[in-house]
Amino acid sequence: MNDELKEIIKEFNQEEPNIQLKISNRPDLCDYQYDGIFAIAKKNQQNPYDLGCKIVTKLQENFKCLNKFSKIECVRPGFINFTLSDEYINELLNKMLKSSKFNITMPIKETIVIDYGGANIAKPLHVGHLRPAIVGESIKRLLIYMNQKVISDVHLGDYGLQIGQVIYGLLKENISTNEITIELLIDLYPKISSLCKENEQIKAECSSITKQLQDGHKLYQEYFRKLLEISKEDIKKLYDYLGVNFDLWLGESDSYKYIPELTKALENQDLLENSNGAKVIYIAEEKDKNEIPPLIYQTSNQAFLYSTTDLATIYQRKKDYNPNKILYVADSRQNLHFTQVFRVSKKLEKTKDIDLEFLGFGTINGPDGKPFKTRSGNTPKLEELFKETKDIYLKINDIKEDYSVKDLDIIVNSIIKYADLQNNREKGYVFDIDKFSSSIGKTGPYILYTFLRTQKIIKNNQTYIDKLSKTIYNGHDRNLRMKLLELDEIINYAFKMRMPSIIANYLYDICVLMNAFYENNHINNLKDINIKKDWITLLDLTTRIIKTLLDILVIDIPSKM
Numbered sequence: 001m002n003d004e005l006k007e008i009i010k011e012f013n014q015e016e017p018n019i020q021l022k023i024s025n026r027p028d029l030c031d032y033q034y035d036g037i038f039a040i041a042k043k044n045q046q047n048p049y050d051l052g053c054k055i056v057t058k059l060q061e062n063f064k065c066l067n068k069f070s071k072i073e074c075v076r077p078g079f080i081n082f083t084l085s086d087e088y089i090n091e092l093l094n095k096m097l098k099s100s101k102f103n104i105t106m107p108i109k110e111t112i113v114i115d116y117g118g119a120n121i122a123k124p125l126h127v128g129h130l131r132p133a134i135v136g137e138s139i140k141r142l143l144i145y146m147n148q149k150v151i152s153d154v155h156l157g158d159y160g161l162q163i164g165q166v167i168y169g170l171l172k173e174n175i176s177t178n179e180i181t182i183e184l185l186i187d188l189y190p191k192i193s194s195l196c197k198e199n200e201q202i203k204a205e206c207s208s209i210t211k212q213l214q215d216g217h218k219l220y221q222e223y224f225r226k227l228l229e230i231s232k233e234d235i236k237k238l239y240d241y242l243g244v245n246f247d248l249w250l251g252e253s254d255s256y257k258y259i260p261e262l263t264k265a266l267e268n269q270d271l272l273e274n275s276n277g278a279k280v281i282y283i284a285e286e287k288d289k290n291e292i293p294p295l296i297y298q299t300s301n302q303a304f305l306y307s308t309t310d311l312a313t314i315y316q317r318k319k320d321y322n323p324n325k326i327l328y329v330a331d332s333r334q335n336l337h338f339t340q341v342f343r344v345s346k347k348l349e350k351t352k353d354i355d356l357e358f359l360g361f362g363t364i365n366g367p368d369g370k371p372f373k374t375r376s377g378n379t380p381k382l383e384e385l386f387k388e389t390k391d392i393y394l395k396i397n398d399i400k401e402d403y404s405v406k407d408l409d410i411i412v413n414s415i416i417k418y419a420d421l422q423n424n425r426e427k428g429y430v431f432d433i434d435k436f437s438s439s440i441g442k443t444g445p446y447i448l449y450t451f452l453r454t455q456k457i458i459k460n461n462q463t464y465i466d467k468l469s470k471t472i473y474n475g476h477d478r479n480l481r482m483k484l485l486e487l488d489e490i491i492n493y494a495f496k497m498r499m500p501s502i503i504a505n506y507l508y509d510i511c512v513l514m515n516a517f518y519e520n521n522h523i524n525n526l527k528d529i530n531i532k533k534d535w536i537t538l539l540d541l542t543t544r545i546i547k548t549l550l551d552i553l554v555i556d557i558p559s560k561m
Contacts, residue, residue: 008058009040021082023486030071030081031482037078048078056080089481090468096484097467097541101145102548104488107495111149113317114140116329117239117246120157121231122166124186125238125382127372127431131361134417134554135425136329137244138500139359141552146495151321155313156235156251158228160306164210165192167223168202177226182234185227186381211303214256224253238382242413243554255312259304262315263297265350272297283343295340310341311348318351325355327498332360332426359498362428364420372431389415393437393445407558414444414555421553422504439561442508449561450511451546453518454539461523465537473531476520480513481538487545500553507549514542 006019021032037055041048052074059065059072059080071083096102116136119129136152143150166185169192175184196203213220232249239245266272272279277300284292295307317323328338338358345351366372371379380388390412393399403411419436423429439445472478486506494502523539526532550557 008055008062023489024081027479027482031084032082034080034082035078037074037080041078049074049076052078052080084482086472086478087470089472089478089485090470092485093481093538093541094467096487097537102487102545104146104491106147107492109147109149110324111151111321112143112325112327113151113153113321113323114143114327114329115153115155115313116140116327117154117244118157118330119154119235120160120162121235121251122162122185122227123189123231124182125235127364127380127382127385129382130242130385130416131364131420131425132329132331133239133242133244134420135359135361135500137242137554138417138421138503138552139327139329139498141554142491142495142498142500142503145548145552146491151248151323152246153248153250154235154246156228156232156249158224158231158251159210159214159253159256159309161206161210162189162193163213163224163227164206164208165189165196166227167209167213167220168192168206170223177222180223180226180230182230185230207303211301214304228253241386241409242417243556250313252306252309252313255309255316256304258312258316258319259308262312265315265348266297269347269349271344271347276300281344281347283340283347285343292336292339292343295344307337307341310337311344314341314345314351314354314356315348318354323354325357327357327359329359329361332362334358335360357498359425361425362423364431365428367430367432369430385416386412389433389437392433396434396437397439397445404559407560410556410558411445411448411561414448416444417553417555418444418447418504421500422508424501425499444555445561447507447511447546447550447555448557450514451543451550451557452561454514454543454546457518457523458536458539458543461526461532461536463529463533463536465540466533468537469530469534471534473534474521476513476517477535477538480510480517480542483510483513484541484545503549503552507546507553510542510546510549514539514546 009019019034019036021034024030024033037048037052040046041051056072056074065072068085068088069082070085072080074080092103114136116132116139117129118132119125140150140152166189169188170180173188192202192206196206209217209220213224228251263272266281271281273282273294274280275294278296279298280294280296282294284294296305297308297311298304314326317326330338335358338356342356342358345354345356364372386409390408393408393411393415415433415436419431420429422442435441436443437445439449472481490502490506494500521535523532523535526535547557
């Protein structure tokens with residue numbers, strides 16, 4: 001339709017390069033609306049309503065348009081309103097029915113590395129690790145769905161100061177590598193971290209251990225390998241519970257072998273400068289509104305920092321995968337760090353052609369607006385959060401029927417994931433377990449309940465599912481069909497913006513309309529077989545879409561609720 005409108009506007013000697021019909025926010029008046037008339041009329045000193053009426057007359061003379069729309073009209077002060085014909089709605093839905101991916105427009109295929117997760121080893125995962133894992137996994141699944149070649153990397157924090165602190169603590173307490181357990185690390189790290197804040201000498205010793213580890217100290221390397229082994233096992237267990245998976249389990253340490261080559265490349269371009277014994281790269285630009293400090297590549301005591309390993313990792317990814325893009329899902333508070341790293345990467349000849357995207361996320365807060373804590377007042381480890389969510393779900397829904405462990409885990413996952421993903425990732429949000437555990441309202445359990453309910457309707461009314469007829473039977477029927485037609489636009493917009501929340505909110509809208517459809521159209525008692533076939537076919541398409549969107553949102557479906 002946009003093409004027909006563009007051609008007709010050209011007939012009036014007008015130019016409008018971005019013709020786009022918008023979904024109407026008044027579905028009682030029309031389905032789509034075009035408001036570009038105002039800009040065109042202003043540019044050519046015309047009355048927008050008069051111009052709009054002339055364009056509508058031309059559209060009404062277009063046979064293709066008449067097949068697609070039951071009504072096209074210009075309303076004051078100059079909006080053009082379009083109402084789709086029932087026949088055309090069903091023609092589009094039938095194309096979606098026949099397509100494995102609902103006839104969605106696919107973007108150009110690219111190779112994309114997505115870096116998310118980013119947990120530090122030797123430390124327990126807590127509620128703050130949820131967002132990078134869940135948001136990152138959802139974005140990855142969306143990219144894959146849109147036919148991109150995707151390589152996911154957990155990029156563990158495994159060579160920073162916390163490793164030096166843990167090794168210091170293990171040696172002070174004479175703990176051998178064979179005696180290290182995850183429970184021991186959970187207890188040890190906070191104690192040593194606190195000591196470093198109180199005692200500068202201990203902090204300096206830990207920094208020295210970290211530097212010697214990076215330089216290949218044999219004993220420290222033995223401890224590091226054991227810490228990495230134990231931590232990976234624990235992290236994988238929790239990520240597996242969340243359905244989060246990675247192609248690569250690399251970390252900062254894996255980038256170190258690329259640092260000499262990277263350093264040489266930077267030196268060849270005269271990008272490294274000396275600053276009080278440290279090597280830095282100046283990246284400030286005239287357009288900067290705020291001061292952007294230089295990136296510290298190597299400290300005065302010859303240690304490499306997080307920024308160095310990130311640059312080396314980009315260098316490694318270019319050599320190994322030659323990606324078009326690298327996406328980083330990380331805390332929004334790391335914006336300056338990634339600005340520095342990206343600017344250096346763009347200066348470097350070997351990596352300047354890679355598009356780098358920082359996908360920042362906000363914090364998870366409790367009902368009081370402060371960082372989320374359990375009812376006991378602690379920042380919860382992930383295992384504690386899973387258990388508390390499960391207990392609250394069972395309690396507030398007064399569930400007495402026995403559920404399988406698998407089904408309960410799926411429901412707990414839906415509570416946690418949908419609570420997160422329905423929010424704009426760039427902003428923090430309030431995580432209220434009681435609210436999000438309810439089977440009523442904008443929650444994971446509500447979505448799952450709607451899917452299972454719809455599946456049951458289909459099963460109880462088995463009929464031949466082929467294609468939709470040319471008829472739409474009432475308003476609730478039409479509302480659901482029109483919402484399904486938005487899928488292409490929704491998926492592509494979410495892909496472009498890297499925003500799972502766009503999909504999560506659309507999914508909720510579908511479920512609301514699906515339930516309204518069911519409540520007002522009693523399929524089980526329907527005698528007219530033709531209407532029943534149409535409606536069961538429509539519900540089949542709806543459940544296929546819901547299931548697909550749930551999968552993108554990393555949410556599985558239980559056998560019952």
